[in-house]
Amino acid sequence: MPLHPLIIHFPIVFILIACAGYAWYMLKEDAFALQAAIYAHIGGIVGFALAIITGQWAEADTPHTPAIHEMIEQHGLLSWVSVWLFALLYVWQLLRIKKMLHWEKWLFVAIFVGGTGVMGFSAHLGGRMVYEKGAGVLPMKEINMQEVKKTP
DSSP states (O other): OOOOHTTTHHHHHHHHHHHHHHHHHHHHHHHHHHHHOOOOOOOOHHHHHHHHHHHHHHHSSSSSHHHHHHHHOOOHHHHHHHHHHHHHHHHHHHTTTTOOOHHHHHHHHHHHHHHHHHHHHHHHHHHHHHTTEEEEEEEEGGGGGGTTTTOO
């Protein structure tokens, strides 16, 4: 069973929680929101590192067409951009979060939101590879049709 589809959803959720937590902290100066955002941010970065590794394994084990290969290249590039962006944002918040000026707080959140957009587009490409192009999916004709339950 491929590990990438099992792992990838966790860092996405962690990053979305971090984004919401940082935004809430910037609005309300809520210390709990900041701590939650920091822990989720760390979880997202670690999770993305694991997702990239398992994604590379999946790429090596999955036969693909030229169209799928192009999507894999874009998906991989955007994934690396995302993980490095979130890592740099983590360092920024580590060094500056309690000392940020008002405009700097909003710049931080705006860049974080932009990073979630990059992450989201990368996830979109991953979904398209599977659901539109069939990457890593066993075609139905190869499945024993008697094992497939008919839906009502």
